[in-house]
Amino acid sequence: MAHDVMTRVPAPAPADAGARSPRRRKGGHWTAWAFLAPVVVYLVAFYAYPLYRNLDLSLRHYTVRSFVQGDAPFSGLDNYRTVFADPAFGPALLHTLVFTFVSIAFQFAIGLALAVFFAQNFRLSATLRALFLVPWLLPLIVSASTWTWMLNSDSGIVNAALELIHVDPVNWLTSPDWALTSVIIANIWIGIPFNLVVLYSGLQAIPADVYEAAAIDGATGWQRFWRITFPLLRPVSAITLLLGLVYTLKVFDIIWIMTKGGPADASTTFATWSYRLSFGNLLPEFGPGAAVGNLLILMALFFGLLYIRFQRRQSS
Amino acid sequence: MTTLRRRAAAAFAITACLVAGCSSSSESSGTGGEAGGTYTIWDPYPQFDGGSDWVKLLTGCGTDAGVTVERTGYDTTDLTNKALLAAQQGNSPDVLIVDNPVVSTLADAGVLTTTDELKVDTSAIEPNLLAAGQIGGKTYGIPIGANTLALYYNKAVLDSAGVDPAAIKDWAALTAALEKVKASGKKGITFSAIGTEEGSFQFLPWFWGSGANLTQLDSAQGIAALELWNGWVKSGYAPNSVLNNTQTTSWQEFATGDFAFSENGTWQLANAKKTGFAYGIIPIPSRAGGTAPAPTGGEFVTAPVQAETGRYAVTEKLIGCLTSADNAYTTDTTLSYIAATEAVQQKQVAANEELKVWVDAVQAAKGRTSDDLGTRYPKISQPMWTAFQAALSGSASPADALKTAQTTAAAATK
Secondary structure, X not given: OHHHHHHHOOOOHHHHHHHHHHHHHHHHHHHHXXXXXXXXXXXXXXXXXXXXXXXXXXXXXXXXXXXXXXXXOEOOOHHHHHHHHOXXXXXXXXXXXXXHHHHHHHHHXXXXXXXXXXXOOOOOHHHHHHHXXXXXXXXXXXXXXXXXXXXXXXXOHHHHHHHHOOOOOOOOOOOOOOHHHHHHHHHHHHHHHHHHHHHHHHXXXXXXXXXXHHHHOOOOHHHHHHHHXXXXXXXXHHHHHHHHHHHHHOOOHHHHHHXXXXXXXXXXXXXXXXHHHXXXXXXXXXXXXXXXHHHHHHHHHHHHHHHHHHHHHHHO | OHHHHHHHHHHHHHHHHHHHOOHHHHHHHHHHHHHOOEEEEEEOOOOOOOOOHHHHHHHHHHHHOOOEEEEEEOOHHHHHHHHHHHHHHOOOOOEEEEEHHHHHHHHHOOOEOXXXXXXXXXXXXXXXXXXXXXXOOEEOOEEOOEEOEEEEEEHHHXXXXXXXXXXXXXXXXXXXHHHHHHHOOOXXXXXXXXXXXXXXXXXXXXXXXXXXXXXXXXXXXXXXXXXXXXXXXXXXXOOHHHHHOOHHHHHHHHHOOOEEEEEEEHHHHHHHHHOOOOEEEEOOEEOOOOEOOOEOEOEEEEOEOOOOHHHHHHHHHHHHHHXXXXXXXXXXXXXXXXXXXXXXXXXXXXXXXXXXXXXXXXXXXXXXXOOOOOOHHHHHHHHHHHHHHHHHOOOOOHHHHHHHHHHHHHHHHO
16 A cells, blocks of 8 residues: 555655646746645644743843743853853763763664664564563563662562572662662663664564575684675665664653662762752742753754764765 | 743733723732632642541631632652752642751742741740741741640550559659660561651650750760660660651551550541550650650641742631631541641640640650751751661771761761
């Protein structure tokens, strides 16, 4: 079906365009805009305006009073200066980067290993693959709360298991040395299915005869992976990594549910910091909160541009 | 387009009426046309639906005042931002029931009317409860009731450890009791030291009970309070999980029956009966002896500023109805709160002897935004919770952690 539609639609287009061209000269301009209007309105209302508002929020000195009365004075980059000068800035930046890159590295490596494993299509592979999707299907609040229970210092199952093998219990969520590691572990678990699914579908696109040819030439399994699978999967890998980056940069719920960014900021990232500034206190600080949010957007944008560059280089 | 046309039609109708002098119909369309005699109330009790006593009370108060009441229940964490946004858009509710530390924030934003302006009588309200809603000599609402913290204990655990709860009057006695409980193989105390406002709420009885003041976090008394908590965690009297406990999870730990004490609120009374073990309640002791001032919880009934000041007369009636002695008794029983007036408190104790300890605790309690701290409180509370998180997790000593907190708080409240 889908194939049918895809091939059929473009065919009549040129004939149509030719027939309509005289009419377009008169009211065509307006008709075109009328057709565009829904998209433009949608983009402006739901993307451009919120972005503009967030930028505006971050450039004004907001108090609760001026928020209500809408007369906050323009303060330039003051909010950004406040954020940069905050002692929480350095650790939050470090945590954001560590959280993002460690999560991505493990998610991608494990996801790729599983994808290659499942690509062999053995018996039960479909069932097992479905099982790996479970973290993706669960609402985040459920999985994060479950992790919180499992990692509880006193009554958690993880520490109970450690005790069985005579290892001292670890304060997973309440020790400043472990809190970040704990949320990263939970996030890796949640992110594996996404990597698995995308990379698995990428593997399906690699023609089998390439492998056959390599096998005839006597390539080992290891060589086949590094010389064929990995290079041919590069475009898919790139988009997986980019989406993963953007998605992981802004992870908020898992950290907030598991540690609230604590103990004492030990697992605070930009996402939780921005939330805490704007909503996590009795007295909201919208300006600095928006500033931190914008820094996150800039980071995501940077990686997005990096991806576009990579893609251009690839196609040229 | 349509609004313009409607406005034009309305203007035309009013002009026509002015000319023709149809006073009665113009009045009904003036106040009724837009609001239809409808008054909006927002509260943070989404657990109550249309059939609950609370909503029936609201509807009844509306009927008495001759208006229709439109009530919306919001999650309490949502309500502050909802109220600020509504004020920004100019569609605030007529009556807003909001958590007491938020009152000063909203008052600071210019969102709330004063009780003088509204002519609400606050003379019967206990001054320590009313103080949370007073900033700069003005009162911005009236407490609907109050709750606070005390220590729940497990009778069986204390008996087997040989501890008499009635003898716990100061910190030393409490710590000694915890030591005995630990020696008997049970767990000492659970509380919530989470890095949010909830944690600050739980820390304050110890902080104030030591004689410390929020304007000086790193005073010797303040450090003593944090050292008390820190000592309990380090000695294993309190579990390490307190760092991540909300008051609910802390209660769940106590409900397992392994713990001797739980620092928890009036609102857990109903759950305490469900635990299946004998329990008792003592006030939180202060350092030197006697009841420590615990922070007050509970909501204020406030009246947001309206463009049409004519609405205040009815709003005043609604608020008077909600906080009248009879209705306050019903409401506070429903919410498991202690009343804000002495007369109703006595009535509550007469009906339920168990509430005596809570009435005492509420009378000793103190608003977080009191002492004219107002909107400075949130800026102190956050460094404070960061400090006890840092100390209890072992990343700084209590003295160092509070010193850092004081620097941050001083800079923020300058």
